[in-house]
Amino acid sequence: MAVPVLDLKRQYNQIRKEVENSIAEIFESQHFILGKNGALLEEETAKYLRAKNCIGCASGTDAILLSLRAMDLQEGEGVITTSFTFFATAGAIHNARGVPFFVDIDPETFNVSPARLKEFLETKCDKVNDGVIHKETGKKIRIFLPVHLYGLPCEMDEIQSICKEYNLKILEDSCQAFGSQYKGKKVGTFGEASAFSFFPTKNLGGAGDGGIISTESESLANRLKKLRVHGSERRYYHDEIGYNSRLDELQAAVLRIKLKYLDEWNSKRAVIAELYRKELGNVQEVKTPASPSHSKHIYHQFVIRAKKRDELKKYLDEKGVGNMIYYPVPLHLQVCFGFLGYKKGDLPETEKAADEVLALPMFAELKEEEVKEAA
Incomplete structure (x- = not known):
């Protein structure tokens, strides 16, 4: 699917x-x-x-x-x-x-x-x-x-x-x-x-x-x-x-x-996020996004981490499951900001995230079977 x-x-x-x-x-x-x-x-x-x-x-x-x-x-x-x-x-x-x-x-x-x-x-x-x-x-x-x-x-x-x-x-x-x-x-x-x-x-x-x-x-x-x-x-x-x-x-x-519909749509995104967490809960190769209890996450994106991100992306692409990398190159390593003098290794957590993040399908109208297929 x-x-x-x-x-x-x-x-x-x-x-x-x-x-x-x-x-x-x-x-x-x-x-x-x-x-x-x-x-x-x-x-x-x-x-x-x-x-x-x-x-x-x-x-x-x-x-x-x-x-x-x-x-x-x-x-x-x-x-x-x-x-x-x-x-x-x-x-x-x-x-x-x-x-x-x-x-x-x-x-x-x-x-x-x-x-x-x-x-x-x-x-x-x-x-x-x-x-x-x-x-x-x-x-x-x-x-x-x-x-x-x-x-x-x-x-x-x-x-x-x-x-x-x-x-x-x-x-x-x-x-x-x-x-x-x-x-x-x-x-x-x-x-x-x-x-x-x-x-x-x-x-x-x-x-x-x-x-x-x-x-x-x-x-x-x-x-x-x-x-x-x-x-x-x-x-x-x-x-x-x-x-x-x-x-x-x-x-x-x-x-x-x-x-007028925003809160309803955001609530549906939260339900989808929980379904993803349930489906991916036993998958040790991926980590689902944090959701601190004191914050309300609206899940503009549902972004997982995977050490073998590029392999996972290729697999999902082959299966027809939409996905995106937000963002593959951190701003401090963008060519246009070279004049600022940053180099690889300056922001290790940022650079690691850029190598591991992958956004899965996320929108309010996403169907349960689509979430399970993506997961």
Whole structure:
């Protein structure tokens, strides 16, 4: 039996009529940019996250980039993050004129290790009033960017404590984690700001690119609203140089519909994850993902570890079982970041994970027999 790694058509079939009606209304209005649906989506996502403000933008990548700009990242300043994540995390830091500094991950969760973060700050940095100075490069660091990878929240209590001690601001990369919770609190509400992606494959995905930023700060929200429209608060008057990064009405309309079903879909993913764990429980060659009791994992991906990962992938490919490697090359070893000076062996847990991880089929409409076939 062939099993797809993802099948968005099944989801669309559940909401087809609602989507068609909503899209038709937009075309009748001919209002495509910064309209009613965009404003309502911002209100509804803020209510869902229990955040004070949400600001729509063109993508999850832009959500990180705009947030860094709004948080006053200066040219040449450092931002600490993980190397085991999608490229956009560090790409946005670079494009915001910053410099990524990578710390290693926790091998159980794949998220950044608070212990490694603490070690980096203690041994490689000097504390100053508004951040730290990296000893070797002399670069100032004021921002830490944790990534809630695959839909599992980072250990935010430890991270917040460390960042408070070292005067670092937190920008959450929640692009894979809309709906995840840490100790009963939604991710996206722990830092100065948080970036979310609405790429179609996400748990809450649009019909194209899209993103949103949550923040408790009114001043940050106001600046983000300016930055997404070329740095302008009043048309044709520009206070700073911004971007063209607006979430269009078509995306907002689709997302508003899907948001109503998100908790149901995420719950179904959790049931599928438990079925995988049951089916794979006696398979010593693979390790299923961690799911700490104090966190709500939304399983954007169900990622196993296998020492013979490449052989397993080849076998699944031959059987028609969808699978993906997220991510085969850590960011610190990407050719484009060679100028940063990292080398193989610098982040051992990250590099080991890149050699062993494999994502199995995971979406809310996956059938029980498909899960058993994949397992």
